[in-house]
Amino acid sequence: xxxxxxxxxxxxxxxxxxxxxxxxxxxxxxxxxxxxxxxxxxxxxxxxxxxxxxxxxxxxxxxxxxxxxxxxxxxxxxxxxxxxxxxxxxxxxxxxxxxxxxxxxxxxxxxxxxxxxxxxxxxxxxxxxxxxxxxxxxxxxxxxxxxxxxxxxxxxxxxxxxxxxxxxxxxxxxxxxxxxxxxxxxxxxxxxxxxxxxxxxxxxxxxxxxxxxxxxxxxxxxxxxxxxxxxxxxxxxxxxxxxxxxxxxxxx
Amino acid sequence: xxxxxxxxxxxxxxxxxxxxxxxxxxxxxxxxxxxxxxxxxxxxxxxxxxxxxxxxxxxxxxxxxxxxxxxxxxxxxxxxxxxxxxxxxxxxxxxxxxxxxxxxxxxxxxxxxxxxxxxxxxxxxxxxxxxxxxxxxxxxxxxxxxxxxxxxxxxxxxxxxxxxxxxxxxxxxxxxxxxxxxxxxxxxxxxxxxxxxxxxxxxxx
Numbered sequence: 001x002x003x004x005x006x007x008x009x010x011x012x013x014x015x016x017x018x019x020x021x022x023x024x025x026x027x028x029x030x031x032x033x034x035x036x037x038x039x040x041x042x043x044x045x046x047x048x049x050x051x052x053x054x055x056x057x058x059x060x061x062x063x064x065x066x067x068x069x070x071x072x073x074x075x076x077x078x079x080x081x082x083x084x085x086x087x088x089x090x091x092x093x094x095x096x097x098x099x100x101x102x103x104x105x106x107x108x109x110x111x112x113x114x115x116x117x118x119x120x121x122x123x124x125x126x127x128x129x130x131x132x133x134x135x136x137x138x139x140x141x142x143x144x145x146x147x148x149x150x151x152x153x154x155x156x157x158x159x160x161x162x163x164x165x166x167x168x169x170x171x172x173x174x175x176x177x178x179x180x181x182x183x184x185x186x187x188x189x190x191x192x193x194x195x196x197x198x199x200x201x202x203x204x205x206x207x208x209x210x211x212x213x214x215x216x217x218x219x220x221x222x223x224x225x226x227x228x229x230x231x232x233x234x235x236x237x238x239x240x241x242x243x244x245x246x247x248x249x250x251x252x
Numbered sequence: 253x254x255x256x257x258x259x260x261x262x263x264x265x266x267x268x269x270x271x272x273x274x275x276x277x278x279x280x281x282x283x284x285x286x287x288x289x290x291x292x293x294x295x296x297x298x299x300x301x302x303x304x305x306x307x308x309x310x311x312x313x314x315x316x317x318x319x320x321x322x323x324x325x326x327x328x329x330x331x332x333x334x335x336x337x338x339x340x341x342x343x344x345x346x347x348x349x350x351x352x353x354x355x356x357x358x359x360x361x362x363x364x365x366x367x368x369x370x371x372x373x374x375x376x377x378x379x380x381x382x383x384x385x386x387x388x389x390x391x392x393x394x395x396x397x398x399x400x401x402x403x404x405x406x407x408x409x410x411x412x413x414x415x416x417x418x419x420x421x422x423x424x425x426x427x428x429x430x431x432x433x434x435x436x437x438x439x440x441x442x443x444x445x446x447x448x449x450x451x452x453x454x455x456x457x
Contacts, residue, residue: 001378001379001419001420002374002376002377002378002420003376003377003378003397004376005376005377040444043444043445045376045377046399067267070267070268070271071267071271073268073442074268074271074272074275074441074442074443074444074445074447074448075399075442075443075444076399076401076439076442077442093264093265093300094264094265094266094267095267096265096267096268096271097265098265098268098300098401098439098442099401118302118347119301119302119305120263120264120300120301120302121300121301121302121335121402121403122373122403123300123373123375123401123402123403124264124300124401167373167375167401167403168373168375196365196370196371196372197371197372197373198371198373198375198376219369221371221375221376222376251377251397
């Protein structure tokens, strides 16, 4: 049986590992390469790397950097941030990324997802959807690190990108990001029910119970988290032991 | 030093495979030249992407004949990974209907979800259950998890070519072998210690 995945997310700016709260107040939390080495030693299921400043600064992904750190990864690697063109996807895959996450360009480059999925296969195209709840309680999709409102709702948008060829959705609740108050399970469930591709839940993990909730109630295929690993003693392996005791299929 | 040709046909994760081979003390050569394949002690066909594009690229590079010569006449150990395993088949139905390398009889078809909530692509860690012993699996326990990322799977014509099965949408074939030709649907280069172990085993064939 396929296992659920417990995935540390590494957000970076230049060579520095950072973490924010609700996509803001970024603080430095260490060295990127050091973190990668530790996670390799701990045999984590997968890693997600997101360059948080590439799109904002209007530049391409730092291919050299990805190439260097991918050399240390003998585990699956999803890389995102600044991916705009099919060539970016191609180069990232060549550098050692297994999957490429597309966020802002999913809106701005009409054929990017379709063309990238056709050329490299759906299994390596992750669409990263950032969601914020508006004042009237409705979920809305944002791009550009949460600064730009798209006017789309997450479920119809997820269906749209699935149809275009996305192989996975990285679903982040901006409201919960960095708060450690728990994932938005309601949001996750609505998207997981709407599509037949896997959904990675992200934003809000503060305890192993939160992970359990978004896996069971939210129907996520994987749980991504950052703060919990940076700021507490909790680890992906311990999370998996906890989840296994609760009857979730994990890889130990 | 064991020279390992990693075929570059424009389809994906060559660097990861090369790094993993280095880690297993092999000497990787990423190449799209027939001469390099002839000099290699081992050949790996990696690959991410669609069957149709993959075969088209191999044919445009003029590599199909060399691959078959090295494998069938010179008995060079050959390993297909992910799409590289699928291309060993007789035909594939991704992106049209395409003839494969036909080194292992069978077809490559899309997963059909066998229940509600079953996701395609099959992405993540899943068990590899050995169907028969093989040196590729030396000193490895059956039923351990390896990393998969694919929407299509290999259907073997001959049962004896099946090396392992994995439980998803029924049981699908996750490794194949016929003589010196092997293929794995999972990514050993991305399956941490156990994956490196398998690649190390390949380099001692």
